[in-house]
Amino acid sequence: MNHCTPKLKEGRLINMRYQRRVRGKMRYIGDQIADSSYPIMAVGLIETWWDSRVEDAQVCVPGYTLFRSDREGRTGGGCALLIHSTLIVTDKVSWENEFNNIVAVYIPRSSWQDATR
Secondary structure, eight states: OOOOOOEEETTTEEEOOOSSOGGGGHHHHHHHHHHOSSOOOEEEEEOOOOOTTSOHHHHOOTTEEEEEEOOTTSSSOOEEEEEETTSOOOEEEEEEOSSOEEEEEEOOHHHHHHHTO
């Protein structure tokens, strides 16, 4: 499956799920975010297929901070978060094993409240 399924929650969050090679779709993702009629504060990406050869500058979206967990030494896998630059991330954790990659961030409630006013 090679398509996008956006899911809006509370008019502020979007989770875009891509099944293969997100890197080639980053321009499309950036355009979708820019064209949205909702303020998109966070985007989750799966199956990024990125590794250390893919620089942040190649996949960044203006106005967002990139957090990623790459699958090193194997094809496929990986995940990333794009967090709107108005949100303050105070902690980040990422890890991988042979089956999963996880990246998670903590955004204090006050940061959400300030960003959505």
